[in-house]
Amino acid sequence: MSKSITVLLSALAAGMAVTMTYCSKQAKFLGSWTEVNPTNITVQIPGATSATSRVTIDFIDNIEKSGGAVTLLSDISVMHTIDADSLSQGQPYEVKITAKASVDGTWSYDIDDDDDLLLALDLSKLKIDIDKSNISFTRPAATVVPEAHLDSLALSHIDSWKRDLTGVISREMARYTVIDDIEMSRDGDMLTFEVHSPEAKLHFKRDIE
Secondary structure: OOOHHHHHHHHHHHHHHHHHHHHHHHHHHOEEEEEOEEOOOHHOOOOEEEEEEEEEEOOOOOOOOOEEEEEEEEEEEEEEEEOOOHHHHHOOOEEHHHHHHHEEEEEEOOOOEEEEEEEEHHHHOOOEEEEEHHHOOOOOOOHHHHHHHHHHHHHHHHHHHHHHHHHHHHHHHHHHHHEEEEEOOOOEEEEEEEEOOOOEHHHHOOOOO
């Protein structure tokens, strides 16, 4: 066998080894994962007494197995206060809302470290849907104010709530554009990685299909 052929075969073997390593790393985190502990976003939302966002992230590979599509979802729960009026007997209203956010994009390996991922998210197309049927007022206002008035109050605030959530969740999703130090549990059920701005280590559990 000539020296040039030997060199060529060695290069091909090395290339295959790199490809197999990439594919095996990729296969480990493909699929859908949901955040174990929701993120507290209370201080970011005006008028909120409590607010959380629980993220689900879904990785899908492409044909080349060098990256692929990604979707980030967020289940949001917010407790808001609304100023008192004549019907609430001087007591401020407290209302609980739930919402869902979603944004699509693509993921790829960081060329400097294949334990890190880069996510390109189109945050200009972030969707926020507030569940109007699941808006609830807590006591005491809910016990003394006519339901029609409560419905009217909720509808009058939906646009501002949605606007506030769009800004907050957009910033939260932007933290995922660089994912560092991906680690998997031995059984493949837990995924851990770091995000930034601010820096945090997040833990996700694999969704069961």
